[in-house]
Amino acid sequence: MTNHWIDLKNSDCIFVIGSNPAENHPISFKWIMRAKDAGGKLICVDPRFTKTAGKADFYAPIRSGSDIAFFGGFISYILANDLMFKDYVVNYTNASFIVGDAYDFKDGMFSGYNAEKKAYDKSKWAFAKDEAGIVKKDPSLQNPRCVYQLMKKHYERYTLKAVSDITGCAQDKLEQCYKLYGATGAPEKTGTMLYAMGQTQHTVGVQNIRAMSIIQLLLGNIGVAGGGINALRGEANVQGSTDQGLLFHILPGYVPTPAASMQELKTYNEKNTPVSKDPKSINWWGNRPKYLASYLKAIYPKQKPEDAYKWLPKVEDGKDYSWLTLFDEMYKGAFKGFFAWGQNPAASTANCGKVREAMTKLDWMVTVNIFDTETASFWKGPGMDPKKIKTEVFFLPCCVSIEKEGSISNSGRWMQWRYPGPAPLGGTKPDGDLIYELFEKIKGLYAKDKKAVFPDPIVNLNWDIATNHVFDPHKVAKLINGYFLSEKTIGDKTYKAGDPVPSFALLQDDGSTCSGNWIYAGSYTDKNMAARRDKTQTPMQEKIGLYPGWTWCWPVNRRIIYNRASVDPQGKPYQPTKPVIEWQDGKWVGDVPDGPWPPMADEKGKYAFIMTTEGFAQLYGPGRNDGPFPEHYEPMECPIPEHPFSKVLNNPTALKFTGNREGHASCDPRFPFICSTYRVTEHWQTGVMTRWTPWLLEAEPQMFVEMSPELAALRGIKGGDKCTVESARGSLWAIAIVTERMRPMQVMGQTVHMVGIPWHFGWVYPKDGGDSANLLTASVGDPNTGIPETKAFMVNVKKA
Amino acid sequence: MSLERREFLKLSAATVAFTAFGGLGLDLTTVQAAADLSKLKGSKQTTSVCCYCSVGCGLIVSTGLEGKGRAVNVEGDPDHPINEGSLCPKGASIWQLTENDKRITKVLYRAPNSDKWQVKSYEWALDEIAKRVKKVRDAAFIAKDAKGQTVNRLEAIASVGSAAMDNEECWIYQQMLRALGLTYIEHQARI
Numbered sequence: 001m002t003n004h005w006i007d008l009k010n011s012d013c014i015f016v017i018g019s020n021p022a023e024n025h026p027i028s029f030k031w032i033m034r035a036k037d038a039g040g041k042l043i044c045v046d047p048r049f050t051k052t053a054g055k056a057d058f059y060a061p062i063r064s065g066s067d068i069a070f071f072g073g074f075i076s077y078i079l080a081n082d083l084m085f086k087d088y089v090v091n092y093t094n095a096s097f098i099v100g101d102a103y104d105f106k107d108g109m110f111s112g113y114n115a116e117k118k119a120y121d122k123s124k125w126a127f128a129k130d131e132a133g134i135v136k137k138d139p140s141l142q143n144p145r146c147v148y149q150l151m152k153k154h155y156e157r158y159t160l161k162a163v164s165d166i167t168g169c170a171q172d173k174l175e176q177c178y179k180l181y182g183a184t185g186a187p188e189k190t191g192t193m194l195y196a197m198g199q200t201q202h203t204v205g206v207q208n209i210r211a212m213s214i215i216q217l218l219l220g221n222i223g224v225a226g227g228g229i230n231a232l233r234g235e236a237n238v239q240g241s242t243d244q245g246l247l248f249h250i251l252p253g254y255v256p257t258p259a260a261s262m263q264e265l266k267t268y269n270e271k272n273t274p275v276s277k278d279p280k281s282i283n284w285w286g287n288r289p290k291y292l293a294s295y296l297k298a299i300y301p302k303q304k305p306e307d308a309y310k311w312l313p314k315v316e317d318g319k320d321y322s323w324l325t326l327f328d329e330m331y332k333g334a335f336k337g338f339f340a341w342g343q344n345p346a347a348s349t350a351n352c353g354k355v356r357e358a359m360t361k362l363d364w365m366v367t368v369n370i371f372d373t374e375t376a377s378f379w380k381g382p383g384m385d386p387k388k389i390k391t392e393v394f395f396l397p398c399c400v401s402i403e404k405e406g407s408i409s410n411s412g413r414w415m416q417w418r419y420p421g422p423a424p425l426g427g428t429k430p431d432g433d434l435i436y437e438l439f440e441k442i443k444g445l446y447a448k449d450k451k452a453v454f455p456d457p458i459v460n461l462n463w464d465i466a467t468n469h470v471f472d473p474h475k476v477a478k479l480i481n482g483y484f485l486s487e488k489t490i491g492d493k494t495y496k497a498g499d500p501v502p503s504f505a506l507l508q509d510d511g512s513t514c515s516g517n518w519i520y521a522g523s524y525t526d527k528n529m530a531a532r533r534d535k536t537q538t539p540m541q542e543k544i545g546l547y548p549g550w551t552w553c554w555p556v557n558r559r560i561i562y563n564r565a566s567v568d569p570q571g572k573p574y575q576p577t578k579p580v581i582e583w584q585d586g587k588w589v590g591d592v593p594d595g596p597w598p599p600m601a602d603e604k605g606k607y608a609f610i611m612t613t614e615g616f617a618q619l620y621g622p623g624r625n626d627g628p629f630p631e632h633y634e635p636m637e638c639p640i641p642e643h644p645f646s647k648v649l650n651n652p653t654a655l656k657f658t659g660n661r662e663g664h665a666s667c668d669p670r671f672p673f674i675c676s677t678y679r680v681t682e683h684w685q686t687g688v689m690t691r692w693t694p695w696l697l698e699a700e701p702q703m704f705v706e707m708s709p710e711l712a713a714l715r716g717i718k719g720g721d722k723c724t725v726e727s728a729r730g731s732l733w734a735i736a737i738v739t740e741r742m743r744p745m746q747v748m749g750q751t752v753h754m755v756g757i758p759w760h761f762g763w764v765y766p767k768d769g770g771d772s773a774n775l776l777t778a779s780v781g782d783p784n785t786g787i788p789e790t791k792a793f794m795v796n797v798k799k800a
Numbered sequence: 801m802s803l804e805r806r807e808f809l810k811l812s813a814a815t816v817a818f819t820a821f822g823g824l825g826l827d828l829t830t831v832q833a834a835a836d837l838s839k840l841k842g843s844k845q846t847t848s849v850c851c852y853c854s855v856g857c858g859l860i861v862s863t864g865l866e867g868k869g870r871a872v873n874v875e876g877d878p879d880h881p882i883n884e885g886s887l888c889p890k891g892a893s894i895w896q897l898t899e900n901d902k903r904i905t906k907v908l909y910r911a912p913n914s915d916k917w918q919v920k921s922y923e924w925a926l927d928e929i930a931k932r933v934k935k936v937r938d939a940a941f942i943a944k945d946a947k948g949q950t951v952n953r954l955e956a957i958a959s960v961g962s963a964a965m966d967n968e969e970c971w972i973y974q975q976m977l978r979a980l981g982l983t984y985i986e987h988q989a990r991i
Binding site: 234323335390427 | 846847848849850851852853854855856857858859861862863864869870871874879881882883884886887888889890891893894896897898900902903904905906907908909910911912913914915917922925926927928929930931932933934936937938940941943945947949950951952953954955956957958959960961962963964965966967968969970971972973974975976978979980981982983984985986987988989990991
């Protein structure tokens, strides 16, 4: 989230799309209702009439997978009706940037496409620069090659009629919706957009979020109280686990993993450190070498950063190692060993029948969990013959969260400390102890084997993470924060070896500081900041519920990021009744500003969006793999053979796989209905924790499928009937819920039906609960992230 | 951290106010309040944060000081500025998640081609896993790629996990995996 949960109360209009906070983030809804109590409006756009829709002032259903058409129409409406916040757009976004001559867009394709590689040459989308190397701009927004004009042209095609035809949403509804939210373009008004997996789990997932960001920027809604682009993350610490770099492409703190072509640290820094020639641009990622050097010193304190760098594994340039690819490789027999640590991929992965089969090809698997899972017991699952499965499985039982100590980071980036209540039950242990003890064993084997292969990175790893042989979260939290390794004088202050680094601004690239994760620098200094419980606020902070003394928030306890865009170039808040920061008597007050520099109009002022190279928010985003502007493409499985925007049906760069477990069926009479997966309040993820909790299981005991009365009549199904739901990949049973929450839609002149299924069930438990929704979903993914398209695929439904 | 007495009294007061409108037509306030407090008698209070969605609601965990020292109650932290004491059904069931006889409490091992689990010790399992990790790494370590570039990676072991761990655990886990040379490092955030 750019903002945070309490901040929802500050909004004049809350736009919920691809999420369902009333059911899936229930306590957040308290703050949405407070916004409504204060006169704010709630908009809900969802194919299904959810409980969030039930509380909405305005509800519009759209077909699952048609979001970019919906947003494209919205962008077009904002520009055509001049609803944008022009000062904000000119001052803070790249609307005025001139795009180079090589950029073009024709009939659904951007310039630079290589059909063989199914990829774009993104250099074709670069900005035009002057002789000094600074991007050319036209603040009047008249130049036909400026971003504003190109964007206007791009979205002119998204007429209300075309958008209505493809989304299935009536034109008058679209217009009312655009008008209602478009009103937040007034300088003193703010609106927020709340999304979750309903937006991301598509082959255009990243562009869905880009489209929302464009709307928010046009309306001046980023950086302000009651605004922002807010991902409602689905796990208590999925923000933190991402921050800590548990993904193939990033080290902690969003530092890219080194690739094979970057043999030396110097080469890495040259390739990964953006340079801006514009003195008013802060270009914060210009500091990246300091963050990588400090990370290297955290893991290998005795090595020089350039030597430690050589030990880091290098990914092959351009090779994908993401989730779906990982399981495709497992299916092909590429792995001997596998760790499924606190995860249940046999139920959570799209096309999980393939994943279950892939697991039979492993020599061994280590799995860590609280309860039995479909992953741990895959060898005795449906259709499996244990006698024929060689895979050894080690199940290490871990304790639950209230039995251990450590921090987690919520969706609003609050790092919150947890204390242990009861001791770990029976023979269970915290994950930290399991990791600590396992690596002690591995290290021991490497230390004593003279012939061991390349032991250096193992035997030298900083494993001072325990006290009396018990994992010590405080020690690790201090290491993540970072400290000085040798005496260092910065400005007029001298830091001794061992002193905690007070903020990432003091991290060095010469090996004199360590920090496990630069964005967490400042979280554990003279005290554990994440454990704070101080609710003191200044009157200004109290207006917007900032609570700067409660726990800690990355970066540098900044509660609303991009907040320099909440003020005009003189530093006066655009929304005086709910100011985030304000320049008063030569200093900033309110939230921690995005950097200490004076306001933009000042001689020493800087541009607002400090994390982008040029200092401006990106309406035009030349860094994505599938185009600088979001463009509508159908889901990889769709009910229509063509759409009104171009001849290109699907995302030409989507992540796809081949093989006998990869069935696909578009416009196939065998699978005529769109299906989407979703969650219920009483269960969580694959249900590993909630299915085993009787209070919750009683409330939602088994797999169901929601369908409209019209579809039920078509198939002769009544509420409560046991049905079969099947796709080109698998089939499962589900109990019918016939409900007007689901409505047939008119799409491109034909009636389209949708059904919905929860994904919380699995064969392990309960006995008659049903199996995973992911038996039906397809292993296709977004070209930028690889996230699977589980929110729109084609199925058939019949009475079992 | 122990719960401040001030906060504890406020919590009790909130419980009383709630039960006063219990709806039975009888004033059970005193009885109910006494029952609620007796539940917490002889327990210590610690704060935690809910393990389910990412709202980050504060919890007060009450743990028995005597007997087996198990959790006796988990409820919303009224001082927490986000949830102000409330919890959703999942958060409100964390006590039952914890004190649950279906939890796996012993190390389990499934041998090749076997149709059952065997109970094993941690010591045995960690030794065996470590041996297997080393065996695979020693055999499959890729020092140089096809172009002759030094890559120091291990592509024969993959890992997924985990957003269910604390920040400090995630950090040491990624550190361990990278020291081994893994590149197939993924978790829930991807899906």
